[in-house]
Amino acid sequence: MSTVSHEPVKAPAAVRGRAAPSMRATVAALLRKELLIELRTLESVPGMSLFAVTIFVVFHFALNQNSLAGNEAAGVLWVTLLLGAMLGVNRLFVADSDQGGFDAFMLAPVNRSALLLAKASALALYLLVLELVAVPAFALLLAGASLGHAFPTLLAVLALADAGVAVIGTLVAAIAVRTRARDLLGPLLALPLLIPVVIGSARASAPLFGAQGSSGRWLLMLALYDLVFGLISYAVFDFLLED
Amino acid sequence: MPALPLNEAGEYVAAAYIVFFALVLIYVSIMAIRLRHIERDLSELLKLTEAQGEPAQEQETDHSNSEQQAGVA
Amino acid sequence: MYGRRLRALSFSTAASLCLALGLVFFFAPLEADQGFLQKIFYVHVPLAIVALCGFVASGLMAIGYLRTGDSRWDMRSYVTIHMSLIFGVGVLLTGSIWAKGSWGHWWVWDEPTLVSFLIIFLLYAIYQPLRFAIEDPERQSRYAAVFAITAAAFVPMNFIAVRLSTAYVHPRVLGQTSNLPFKMAFTFLVCLAAIALLYVTLCKYEMTAKHTRGQLRALRRRLHSEDGLVGVGGRSAVASLVAPAAPALQMSPRPQAVPGRLSESS
Numbered sequence: 001m002s003t004v005s006h007e008p009v010k011a012p013a014a015v016r017g018r019a020a021p022s023m024r025a026t027v028a029a030l031l032r033k034e035l036l037i038e039l040r041t042l043e044s045v046p047g048m049s050l051f052a053v054t055i056f057v058v059f060h061f062a063l064n065q066n067s068l069a070g071n072e073a074a075g076v077l078w079v080t081l082l083l084g085a086m087l088g089v090n091r092l093f094v095a096d097s098d099q100g101g102f103d104a105f106m107l108a109p110v111n112r113s114a115l116l117l118a119k120a121s122a123l124a125l126y127l128l129v130l131e132l133v134a135v136p137a138f139a140l141l142l143a144g145a146s147l148g149h150a151f152p153t154l155l156a157v158l159a160l161a162d163a164g165v166a167v168i169g170t171l172v173a174a175i176a177v178r179t180r181a182r183d184l185l186g187p188l189l190a191l192p193l194l195i196p197v198v199i200g201s202a203r204a205s206a207p208l209f210g211a212q213g214s215s216g217r218w219l220l221m222l223a224l225y226d227l228v229f230g231l232i233s234y235a236v237f238d239f240l241l242e243d
Numbered sequence: 244m245p246a247l248p249l250n251e252a253g254e255y256v257a258a259a260y261i262v263f264f265a266l267v268l269i270y271v272s273i274m275a276i277r278l279r280h281i282e283r284d285l286s287e288l289l290k291l292t293e294a295q296g297e298p299a300q301e302q303e304t305d306h307s308n309s310e311q312q313a314g315v316a
Numbered sequence: 317m318y319g320r321r322l323r324a325l326s327f328s329t330a331a332s333l334c335l336a337l338g339l340v341f342f343f344a345p346l347e348a349d350q351g352f353l354q355k356i357f358y359v360h361v362p363l364a365i366v367a368l369c370g371f372v373a374s375g376l377m378a379i380g381y382l383r384t385g386d387s388r389w390d391m392r393s394y395v396t397i398h399m400s401l402i403f404g405v406g407v408l409l410t411g412s413i414w415a416k417g418s419w420g421h422w423w424v425w426d427e428p429t430l431v432s433f434l435i436i437f438l439l440y441a442i443y444q445p446l447r448f449a450i451e452d453p454e455r456q457s458r459y460a461a462v463f464a465i466t467a468a469a470f471v472p473m474n475f476i477a478v479r480l481s482t483a484y485v486h487p488r489v490l491g492q493t494s495n496l497p498f499k500m501a502f503t504f505l506v507c508l509a510a511i512a513l514l515y516v517t518l519c520k521y522e523m524t525a526k527h528t529r530g531q532l533r534a535l536r537r538r539l540h541s542e543d544g545l546v547g548v549g550g551r552s553a554v555a556s557l558v559a560p561a562a563p564a565l566q567m568s569p570r571p572q573a574v575p576g577r578l579s580e581s582s
Contacts, residue, residue, distance in 0.1 A: 171466065175459050179449035185442065189463070192439035193470055196477035203481060221477060232469045236462045239382055252353040255417035259356040259410040263363070266406045270518060277525055284532050291539050 023117075026110040030118030035125070037095065044091045045129050052084040052134035056141050067144035070211035074202045077138050081127075082165070082198060084134065086187045088126045089169040092119060093177035106241060116170055116237040124166035131158055143209065150208035153215050160222035161201040164229065168193050171233045174240045196225050318524040322517070329517045332510035336503070344503040353417045358504060360410040362511040363403050364433060368471060370400035370515060371440060375468020378461035390457040393464050395522045397443050399515060404437045425482075432478040439467055 021029070038044060059076050060066070068076055096102045105115060135154070139147050147154065168190060176186035204218035340358045347354035374396040381389035411430045416422050425431060446463060450456040496504065 171462075175446070175463060178455065178459065179446065180451075181445075181449050185446060185449060188442050189439075189446070192435055192442075193466070195435050196474055199477045199481050217480065221480060225473060225477070228469060228473055229466075232466055236382075236465050239458050239462050242458065250352070252351055252417060255353055255413050256355045259359055259413045262409045262413065263359050263406055266402060267514070267518075270402060274521060274525060277529070281525075281528060281532060284536065288532070288536055288539060295539075295542075 021110060023111050023114055026114035027117045027121070030105075030114060031121050034118060034122040038122070038126070044088045045126050048084040048087050048126065048130045049133035051087055052080050052130060053137050053141075055080045055083060056134075056138060060142065065142075068142050069144045069209050071202070071206045071209075073143055073209035074206040074211070076142065077135070077205065078161075078198055078202045080138070081131065081134060081161075082191070082194060084130050085123075085127055085165050085169060086190065088123055088130070089173045089190055090176075090183055090186045092123060092170065092173040094182075097177045102241070112238045112241050113234055115241065116174075116233060119173075120166040120170040120233075123169050124162050127162045127165060131162070147208065150205075154205060154208055156219055157201050157204045157215065157222070160219060160226060161197055163226045164197040164222060165194060167226065167229050167233050168197075171229075171237065171240075174237065178240075193229075197222065200225065318520065318527045322520050322524060325513070325517045325520060329510070329513040332506070332513050336507040336510040339503040339506050344500050345497070347500070350418055353414070356410055356414040356417070358507045359511075360407060360414055361504070362508040363410065364407045364429065365508060366512050366515045367400040367403035367407055368433075368436070369512075370396045370403070371436065371471055372468050374400070375465045378464035378468075381457060381461045382465075387457060390461060391523065391526060392519075393461065394447070395519050395526065397440055397464065398522065399519050401437070401440055401443075402518075403515065404433070404440070407433055408437060428479045428482040429475075431482070432475045435474055435478070436467075436471055439470065443467075 056076070059080070063072075063076075065072075093102075096105070135147075135158070172186055172190040172193065176182040176189060179185050200218045200222040203213065204215040204222070207213050207215055336358070340355055344355070344358070346352060374393045377389050377393035377396060380386070381393060408430075411427075411433070412422050415424045415427065415430070443460065443463060447456050447460050450459055
């Protein structure tokens with residue numbers, strides 16, 4: 001009985017596998033395309049990193065401080081990272097919208113959510129590179145105390161915050177790119193939505209710069225945020241592509 | 244001497260309730276503007292139907308109306 | 317028809333608002349801590365609750381739109397957000413006045429509900445610019461629905477985050493509402509009902525007005541297209557354009573045709 005029912009199930013699956021690639025293969029292909037384009041054009045990541053370092057210099061003069069500690073340090077770091085992320089968010093879907101990438105994707109017989117996953121992963125990778133530049137630059141330029149002891153916690157905060165920013169950034173970018181005035185609407189939509197991320201990550205990293213308090217529950221809140229908005233984005237993203 | 248014997252707290256309470264009513268009234272006045280637009284458009288359309296007697300007549304199902312317009316034509 | 321229950325709603329709103337105001341100023345006792353100033357509570361908190369419920373409800377309506385593709389759900393979602401934004405202005409202004417009265421500052425950051433409300437207000441303030449920035453009407457409704465769903469999920473999330481960030485400083489507002497004396501609680505509930513009724517009535521007004529304008533536009537299009545094609549079989553095209561206005565003008569053929577078709581199919 002079981003062998004009989006097993007056989008016919010397996011054969012169509014193999015056929016379907018040829019006709020429509022699996023989710024993982026689709027995401028991998030889209031992500032590869034995304035990273036390849038970024039490597040060849042270098043449109044987002046260098047700009048984001050340079051922007052972050054410039055903002056640190058601006059903060060130095062605006063605050064008239066040689067080194068920051070506690071809440072101020074965490075605040076400056078996260079505002080800078082967030083503004084840098086906004087640049088990436090604004091560029092995320094521009095090429096797809098202007099040069100027909102959306103149309104090509106819609107023609108392909110693949111799961112639409114793959115685009116969300118691929119784009120969010122790409123944005124998360126961009127953010128990772130941004131942080132690889134911005135966090136050492138911050139430690140060098142503005143942080144008073146050494147950050148060595150806080151490394152594991154900082155890594156956890158950065159990872160959770162990146163996931164949240166990547167998910168919301170992708171969703172907002174997909175909405176904003178099809179509007180007039182998309183450069184304006186993107187940040188206006190994303191920044192209020194990301195305020196819980198700012199609260200969580202700034203409060204979680206403030207103790208690392210010498211402020212009082214603990215990071216634990218903020219990490220929990222960030223994880224909850226990532227979970228909720230990951231599911232929401234997954235549920236609604238398809239509707240942004242129906243054309 | 245103010246008209247109402249409001250102490251400091253009373254002024255804030257009055258301000259809060261005035262804000263509430265002002266909002267509702269502003270909304271009502273916006274709706275009034277829209278109503279005026281609707282009225283204007285309707286009268287314009289009415290003039291249009293009166294002016295273009297013949298083309299309207301062929302699609303009119305109302306008998307009295309078409310008779311009247313035939314008389315005009 | 318959207319205006320059907322409008323009169324009953326308007327009357328009950330007016331009556332309940334009068335009753336609520338009467339209770340606030342003649343029935344509810346003075347609060348021991350804040351005195352007369354506490355009366356702002358009866359307008360500020362219900363406004364906030366109703367506006368937030370409206371925001372969340374608009375998200376549910378947006379789900380309804382995405383599920384059914386029925387543009388009436390989209391219109392309801394739009395009107396709900398619109399009304400909640402207007403109420404939101406009231407919440408922020410009355411909250412600010414209350415803060416000035418009780419703490420001496422126009423804005424206090426350690427009042428988590430008010431701060432969360434500001435963030436939510438800022439987010440929803442983008443809703444209308446977003447809609448107007450998309451030209452294709454079908455895509456406009458779809459993107460607006462996606463926004464409404466995301467934002468509705470954001471409302472509780474944001475409350476958790478902001479409340480956590482201020483919880484150990486000022487645990488007061490929610491504690492204040494939970495153990496009210498009976499007279500205050502009763503007054504508060506009447507105020508809440510009155511303001512909720514006002515919200516529903518204004519939403520209904522708005523929807524009726526929108527529907528009327530839509531019908532007017534359809535009528536205008538019909539008249540203009542009649543002007544263009546002088547009765548050259550333009551009927552079917554026009555009828556499809558004016559779907560809402562059509563039944564009124566085609567009274568006689570419809571009722572006969574529909575039962576016949578029904579009996580055939582059954």
